[in-house]
Amino acid sequence: MPVIDHSGDLALLVAAAQAAAPIACAYGAPKVWDKPDGGGPVCEADLAVDAMLRERLGAARPGYGWLSEETADAPERLKAERIFIIDPIDGTRAYLEGSRDWAHSLAIAENGRITAACVLLPRRELLYTATLGGGAMLNGAPIRASTETDPARATLLGPRLAMSPEHWTGGEVPPVRRAFRSALAWRLCLLAEARFDAMLTIRPTWEWDIAAGSLILTEAGGTATDRRGAMLSFNKPHPQSDGVLAGGALHEVLLARLDAAPDGPAPDPSDPDPSAA
Structure with missing residues (x-):
């Protein structure tokens, strides 16, 4: 094609x-x-x-x-x-x-x-x-995304909420190190240059926060989906995704461990990921 x-x-x-x-x-x-x-x-x-x-x-x-x-x-x-x-x-x-x-x-x-x-x-x-x-x-x-597949050697960008046991199968949180950056677009770009290995947001996420960064990551060989593994789409009537899971090779590993059953927290229009600490 x-x-x-x-x-x-x-x-x-x-x-x-x-x-x-x-x-x-x-x-x-x-x-x-x-x-x-x-x-x-x-x-x-x-x-x-x-x-x-x-x-x-x-x-x-x-x-x-x-x-x-x-x-x-x-x-x-x-x-x-x-x-x-x-x-x-x-x-x-x-x-x-x-x-x-x-x-x-x-x-x-x-x-x-x-x-x-x-x-x-x-x-x-x-x-x-x-x-x-x-x-x-x-x-x-x-730039190219990370090839790391071992959570124990990986760093995940996300708020404290992303590491809560209720979001992971059996309550088993993967042994990743956690870091935080304010701008969602930059988080995705940091994954694209392999500065970090994955990113997770649980809250509903506005399209304008992730549109540009998602393409930059996927063109760098990474993957960006919602938190349940569905591919992202844009210009929807309600312009939000059901959270975001993104990364290089680690994406598939973390997706298999995420518990997709619980609903995410209620939308927060001020900031999908307000917890930086």
């Missing part, structure tokens, strides 16, 4: 992310408020980046739909064959704390599948990119 060239879409995403970086970095102390219904913090930088991206990307691809964390959802996107899926600032809490661990996460989906993706961490000077069938890159160099 011939590989479709998505390089034009990727170039568009990269240029937009690079244009977003100085906007976000220019705010020293942005105004902050809480989203309705306990939706977590949002700041003026989130909205400024979102507005610029929507104008720029929409002008370049007027036929594409739009799904963004900071734009009110509209049903018109469901009719679009191709759609932008955007998180203007992934890791707003980290951004507000002055951390470097936040990202611009931009992706394009076609008929539910991500075809081009870009994750830029301006404060770390890291640019992750991928196109469907074209491989994954970090700052222009190819």
Whole structure:
């Protein structure tokens, strides 16, 4: 089957992310408020980046739909064959704390599948990119996911909740080391470059948090599914997945040990993984 060239879409995403970086970095102390219904913090930088991206990307691809964390959802996107899926600032809490661990996460989906993706961490000077069938890159160099299959030698990115015994068959938590990073997009990218071996979120997860990173990981040879092993799909009427299990070779090992029976915790619109410690 011939590989479709998505390089034009990727170039568009990269240029937009690079244009977003100085906007976000220019705010020293942005105004902050809480989203309705306990939706977590949002700041003026989130909205400024979102507005610029929507104008720029929409002008370049007027036929594409739009799904963004900071734009009110509209049903018109469901009719679009191709759609932008955007998180203007992934890791707003980290951004507000002055951390470097936040990202611009931009992706394009076609008929539910991500075809081009870009994750830029301006404060770390890291640019992750991928196109469907074209491989994954970090700052222009190819990257590959981990080949580790032994949990005892592996490190898993996730909140404390992911390591609760009730989520594992027989209550037996695998002997992985646990670490945490704020931005979900960056977690997936860290797996793609084999800095870590796996990632798990139990809570329902918004599409904009994982769209770009999921393609970067899979193009690096990894796997990303929901927590029950179903392949991820995008531009759904309710744009969430049932958690995320992702990794290199360890994905299959952990999936066999996860207990898929219990329902996950109730959705938390502010942050699918609020527990960092």
